[in-house]
Amino acid sequence: MTAKAQALPDTSHTYDTLMKVSWNFDYGSQIAKLDDLYERAKDNQWNASELAWDTPIDPSNPIIAQEHSQYGRMPFFQKLSRAQQETFMAHSTAQMLSQFLHGEQGALLTAATIAHGVPDVKAKYYAATQTVDEARHVEAYDRYVNKIAIHYPMVPWLKQLIDVTLQTNNYCKVMIGMNMIVEGLALGAFNNMYRQTEEPLLKAITFNVMRDESRHVSFGHVYLTPTIAALHADDREDLAQFAFDGVKILMEGQAAPMDAGFLKVLEVSGIDAEDFVAGMKEAEALGITRDLPPGQIHSVKDLMMPALVRAGLITPRTKAMFEAAGIPVNADLTVLEAMEDKKSDMNVLNAEQAAY
Ligand SMILES: [Fe+2]
Ligand SMILES: [Fe+2]
Numbered sequence: 577m578t579a580k581a582q583a584l585p586d587t588s589h590t591y592d593t594l595m596k597v598s599w600n601f602d603y604g605s606q607i608a609k610l611d612d613l614y615e616r617a618k619d620n621q622w623n624a625s626e627l628a629w630d631t632p633i634d635p636s637n638p639i640i641a642q643e644h645s646q647y648g649r650m651p652f653f654q655k656l657s658r659a660q661q662e663t664f665m666a667h668s669t670a671q672m673l674s675q676f677l678h679g680e681q682g683a684l685l686t687a688a689t690i691a692h693g694v695p696d697v698k699a700k701y702y703a704a705t706q707t708v709d710e711a712r713h714v715e716a717y718d719r720y721v722n723k724i725a726i727h728y729p730m731v732p733w734l735k736q737l738i739d740v741t742l743q744t745n746n747y748c749k750v751m752i753g754m755n756m757i758v759e760g761l762a763l764g765a766f767n768n769m770y771r772q773t774e775e776p777l778l779k780a781i782t783f784n785v786m787r788d789e790s791r792h793v794s795f796g797h798v799y800l801t802p803t804i805a806a807l808h809a810d811d812r813e814d815l816a817q818f819a820f821d822g823v824k825i826l827m828e829g830q831a832a833p834m835d836a837g838f839l840k841v842l843e844v845s846g847i848d849a850e851d852f853v854a855g856m857k858e859a860e861a862l863g864i865t866r867d868l869p870p871g872q873i874h875s876v877k878d879l880m881m882p883a884l885v886r887a888g889l890i891t892p893r894t895k896a897m898f899e900a901a902g903i904p905v906n907a908d909l910t911v912l913e914a915m916e917d918k919k920s921d922m923n924v925l926n927a928e929q930a931a932y
Contacts, residue, residue: 591739591743593689593742593743593745594743594744594745595689595692595693595744595745595747595750596693596745597692597693598692598693598694598695598747600695600696600697600700602697603697604697604698605696605697605698605699606696606802607696607698607699607798607799607802609798610696610698610699610701610702610798610799611698613702613791613794613795613798614698614701614702614705616791617702617705617706617709617791618705620787620788620791621705621708621709622712622784623712624712624715624716624719624781624784627716627777627780627781627784628776628777628780629719629723629777631775631776631777633723633724633775633777635666637774637775638662638665638666638669639665639666639669639724639773639775639778640665640669640769640772640773641772641774642661642665644771644772644773645665645668645772646864647664647665647668648661648665649859649864650855650856650858650859650864651855651858651859651862651864652851652852652854652855652856652858652859653855656845656847660845660846660847663844663845663846664841664842664845664847666724666726667726667840667841667844667845668838668841670721670724670726670727670728671726671728671837671838671840671841672765672769673717673720673721673724673778674721674726674727674728674729674730674837675728675730675731675734676713676717676762676765676766676769677714677717677718677721678729678730678734678735679730679734679738679758679762680710680713680714680717681710681714682734682735682738682741682742682754682758683706683710683713683754683758683759683762683792684707684710684711684713684714685738685742686738686741686742686750686753686754686758687703687706687707687709687710687754687792688703688707689742689747689750690703690706690747690750690751690754691703691704691707692747693746693747693750694747694751694799696799699799702795702799703795706788706791706792706795709788709791709792712788713785713788716781716784716785717781720777720778720781723777728837728840728841729836729837731829731835731837731838732829732835733825733826733828733829733830733832733835734758734829736825736829737753737757737758737822737825737826737829738753738754738758740753740821740822740825741753741754741757741758741822744818746815746818748800748803748804748815749815749818751795751796751799751800752796752800752815752818752819752822752884752889753818753822754792754796755792755793755795755796755800756793756796756800756819756880756883756884756887756889757819757822757823757826757880759789759792759793759796760793760875760876760879760880760883761826761875761876761879761880762789762875763786763789763790763793763873763875763879763915763916764873764874764875764878764879765875766782766785766786766789767786767872767873767915768872768873769782770782770783770786771872790915790916793879793883793912793915793916794916796883796887797883797886797887797916800887800889801886801887801888804887804888804889805888812888812889812891813891813893813894815889816889816890816891816893816894817894819884819889819890819894820894820897820898823876823880823881823884823898823903824901824903826876827876827901827903834849834853873911873915876903877904877906878906878908878911878912879911879912879915881898881903881904881905881906881907882906882907882908882909882911882912883912885905885906885907886907886909886912890905
């Protein structure tokens with residue numbers, strides 16, 4: 577090292593995991609649908625470099641228009657100055673995009689973990705395609721976040737949920753934590769962003785990412801549903817407990833007081849945090865922030881809970897726990913089946929005509 581060399585700032589976070597690595601010399605699979613999913617994963621690869629990165633982003637034309645934002649419809653928000661409203665919209669959108677970026681890195685790590693751990697070779701093939709999908713998603717959101725040049729840290733509960741998922745020794749739990757819980761959340765958030773934004777580059781990125789995510793959610797179903805059905809009841813109960821614990825981290829995280837990142841959004845916008853909380857309560861009492869605008873999806877109710885029910889991951893014991901925690905167990909598959917990849921990735925391409 578020369579005298580001039582300086583240590584780079586350490587941006588990594590490293591820990592040991594317990595996952596067992598699994599070889600398998602039977603190159604077949606017990607699950608025929610994995611072949612189909614793998615073929616479609618290969619057919620639907622896309623190159624993030626080929627998107628229109630030179631698209632100018634007009635600062636006077638926000639990424640999410642105020643009328644499409646739940647915050648924008650709050651009476652409190654409408655009383656803020658024009659400058660405060662614009663700064664808040666720009667930073668709250670950037671804060672969400674940073675969560676997409678960091679969440680995608682978590683998905684990259686879990687997909688690679690599944691390729692290591694899952695014993696079925698065809699599931700390894702598929703997990704390898706998901707790993708490259710997730711690398712592409714990190715690449716695309718990293719480029720976009722750099723383009724808007726506003727960066728926010730990962731919210732603690734999302735990091736905790738993905739860390740708990742990565743630190744298990746059971747590949748089924750990694751798939752539950754990522755392909756059912758986090759990707760259920762992501763698919764809903766991407767759908768909502770796709771419908772909220774008119775910014776063409778972000779719309780194109782989100783559209784392509786959603787196509788991949790719909791396959792990832794399908795992988796959770798195609799692989800886990802028959803695998804869980806074949807388990808001893810005690811092992812199924814153990815997975816059901818993990819699913820409950822994961823959803824609880826998510827729900828408690830979303831209900832928790834604002835994290836440091838969101839407080840920063842308020843600070844740069846010149847908004848007092850206590851005034852903002854009072855404004856949220858006022859809007860909620862008026863039914864403004866509770867009701868999602870048409871076409872918006874509630875990730876937990878519409879995607880995550882039906883996926884867990886369908887996979888046999890809600891047992892009578894955990895159903896009572898969900899209900900005691902105020903999390904309704906919704907078994908209606910309508911939205912999930914409309915969103916996920918079944919026969920063709922074209923289902924989300926036709927999002928405007930979709931029935932959900
Ligand atoms: Fe992804
Ligand atoms: Fe994914």
